[in-house]
Amino acid sequence: QQQVKQSPQSLIVQKGGISIINCAYENTAFDYFPWYQQFPGKGPALLIAIRPDVSEKKEGRFTISFNKSAKQFSLHIMDSQPGDSATYFCAAFRGDTGNQFYFGTGTSLTVIP
């Protein structure tokens, strides 16, 4: 059972455009929502993260929007660059059962020059 559902599976954006990746979850026990970026041959690297008591967090060109009532959160990449081409994973964490991170299935982002 997929605890965190991520869409789209793949995304192609023009350079300078906005990339948007969405995630949804069911379990209200989750209390931390990170986004990871993974390049081929590398492990995932933390990009940005948010807690459910905040509706938005921005770091540079990356913004997380969080909708607690809808149990959805999204990653927005502003002014997308070819170097942003990678696979992005959302994740959700709950500390009450084994300190476990649940990952989405990933979105392959391609930014066209």
Next chain:
Amino acid sequence: ETGVTQSPTHLIKTRGQQVTLRCSSQSGHNTVSWYQQALGQGPQFIFQYYREEENGRGNFPPRFSGLQFPNYSSELNVNALELDDSALYLCASSPRLAGGTDTQYFGPGTRLTVL
């Protein structure tokens, strides 16, 4: 670079064999987690070790086991390998118990192929 290293990079085994994968965490990181990442999927949590004791386990059978050593290294052992065990295995370390506030630093992974 995250400072987390894994060995070997690639490994080929046959069904029924046993395998040991190794991870070297960042110095001072007391927590290590192991993940299985199937092709085209997100990482799936296998288990976590904190100060050399298992501290959480995902939905994986007992033939997946681990060890964490005082020198910040750890092992993932898989017995009786099955074809579906073919995946990228990632370890991730963090300074303290991964209570959501500590960044997990991932290694590059070990690609295991079971024939």
